[in-house]
Amino acid sequence: MLRISARKQPYLQLMKLAREHGRKPLPDDARVLMTQELGLFAAAEWLGLHAALPALAGLEQDLLSELSSVQLFPDSVPAIQMLQEAGIRVAVCSNLAAPYAIPVRLLLPNLDAYCWSFTAGAIKPEPDIYQQVAQQLDCPLSSLAMIGDTLEADCLGPRRCGMQGFHLSRDGSPTPDTFTDLTSFARFVLGSA
Template sequence: MKIAAVIFDAFGTLARITRPTHPYGQLLREGKRQGRKFSPDDMQNLMTHKLSISQAAAWFGIQVSPDRLHLLEQALKEELASIEPFPDALEAIAMLRAAGMRTAICSNLAMPYGPAIQQIFPNLDGYSFSYRVGAMKPSPIIYRHACDLLGVRPGNDFGGDGRVVMIGDSARCDRDGPRRCGISGFLLRRGHSDGFSSLTDFARVVLAYQ
């Protein structure tokens, strides 16, 4: 069966942060110093709600002085400015789009990171970000949202429209999670023999099915 659309993970797959400052992590550590305990839900709340640094502080009940808030926001700006695409990501997307392939990004992101990713990878057919969808990978909700944006349905029951494939650097979120939804998930492992070692190799395999 031909491939109708390709979904990519964002960080670790298409792009990387070259100068991490971990602003949200700094905020949570600030809360810990104030006696707030880390919760297993902290990351999910950050990733599934539209929270700026100041909004996250209010959400978690963390007291932050104006000066400290300014430093955290500056750290966020520095981290966002350090986001760079992997060279093979730009090449792979160009190959697929030149062939008329529908493409999307599906990623677990806090709100400020979405626009940065879209700026680096503009004009794709869909951007399914957890803070917009309200669900994180490997929830089926976010994969189905990506497919809706692409105008395709996961699984083999859509009348010859073609398979949907996804690739990323997480076995749990980008290979196994999609497969449970009828999306063919693949693992990217740059520099390793198992999985795909580059996105350009992956793109060539996808195009070979067309």
């Protein structure tokens, strides 16, 4: 639904900075940053970067630049409108660090549910995050259809939990499990309802 047009990757830069300051990376560092409600400075503190304030100011600028560059794909709103006008509830389920929820909410203010990894305490493809979407929508997992651009997190993980999962490959070719745009997916859902 959304894309970042000016990628700066401040959280990745933050983890590199921690490594440069002697912190040995842990396998779940990225997961922790996405499952805790941590802004950039709180994430830096969690990583033990107490003495790196000048570098953090630059990363904060990168974060603001990246957040202001978040845009909707042109097919996002028409697909959402098609579904909602037909009475189908629409949710966003996303792995992201806390600051990224702000532009998503501003660009998509009328969704029926918002499930963020930092509030769920889980990341896709972990079953708990999909369970939380189902709880927010007050429906069983088996009645949910999910689409996203990450095959494991948005297609295969949901399927293992009993959901319908589909892959969004904007530059690929359509298959029964892959769509190249959201309006085609919306038409498919409406035809299945």
